[in-house]
Amino acid sequence: MTGVNLNNVIKKYGETQVIHGVDLQIEDGEFCVFVGPSGCGKSTLLRMIAGLEETTGGSMSIGDRDVTDMDPSQRGVAMVFQTYALYPHMTVEENMGFGLKMNGVPKAIVKEKVGKASDILKLDDYLKRKPKALSGGQRQRVAIGRAIVRGPEVFLFDEPLSNLDAELRVEMRVEIARLHNEIGATMIYVTHDQVEAMTMADKIVVLRAGRIEQVGAPLELYRNPDNKFVAGFIGSPSMNFLECSVEGTNVNHPAFSNPKPSLVEFAQGTTAVTMGVRPEHLNIVEGDNLTVELTEALGGVSYAYLRANDGTRLIVEERGDERSKQGDKVNVEFVPSRALMFDAQTEERMR
DSSP states (O other): OOOEEEEEEEEEETTEEEEEEEEEEEOTTOEEEEEOSTTSSHHHHHHHHHTSSOOSEEEEEETTEEOTTOOGGGTTEEEEOSSOOOOTTSOHHHHHHHHHHHTTOOHHHHHHHHHHHHHHTTOGGGTTOOGGGSOHHHHHHHHHHHHHHTOOSEEEEESTTTTSOHHHHHHHHHHHHHHHHHHOOEEEEEESOHHHHHHHOSEEEEEETTEEEEEEOHHHHHHSOSBHHHHHHSSSSOOEEEEEEEETTEEEOTTSSSOEEOSSOOOTTOOEEEEEEOGGGEEEEEEEEEEEEEEEEOSSOEEEEEEETTSOEEEEEEOSSOOOOTTOEEEEEEOGGGOEEEETTTOBEEO
16 A cells, blocks of 8 residues: 655646645555535545546655556546446446456456455445445445455545435444555545544545645644634534634633633734634533523533624533523633634634
8 A cells, every 4th residue: 555645736727726736645554534615626636636637737646656647547546436336237246346357357356356345345245236225325335345346555535425314424434434444545535524524534634725724633633723714614513703802911702701811922913813612612601691592402412502792603512411591691601721812814823
């Protein structure tokens, strides 16, 4: 297995540039997730690695091979798409081995490789079935098995769980993570779902408008985002943001009963900042600065949706037996070390 390296990669469609000088190194055996909102360029970047989109500028390598202008069939990659793209008239076994058969691989070797992939994916009982007799999760496992059979150096996944229901998505997340641990291959996975990114990735690449905003381990991005965009995109429910005025080293907002201390030393002349604090780092206390508009009780945890007197909305995570109710008047408190400060103009993190 081997890693992937992108060096100042650019993609243009005519005069429109959609990927802007991406530099990225994905290590051998790493599970790397591209995440970002729709239109950020994550699928385009994946297709460029696969060779399905031409690279306008820069270079890319897989291992020690420059694959920038190489044909997709020679790159040593296998791609799993959002749609299963299975042949309906073929059995599971035939679907998984079709690529090898077309390349003239002997039947005995095809059977052996299909058998190994089937064992890994727990498909032995379904080899003689056709796709119409399979569930959505089983069909996706067949599509993944077809990729395994090819023995690629790098696996590419383009939102492979988007067509599955919630329960199957969770099941398949576990299956793909287990597969990665078992075969140790380099995997690049595209999703718009940051929960998938957080639970599966060794490394997350956060993209916006064709540029990398930040790269890091899931908890690193969660705890230490570089800017407001990453802070708001990573985490569910998302981070709360409050537009605060600055009073010396304190910040103030209508949701607070009094100015709150900040651990950031503000530059002289700073009068306003954006404060970010996650739902689990806010506590509801007595007061009347906010109104509870809605509570979502999810069993062990609840989320209270609050509205401040100035219209600002906050989400607070609550646990334990005593939880807020719709219509309650409350205040919120937080530990200053848990609050992040962002420049109100540039949205960059203030440290």
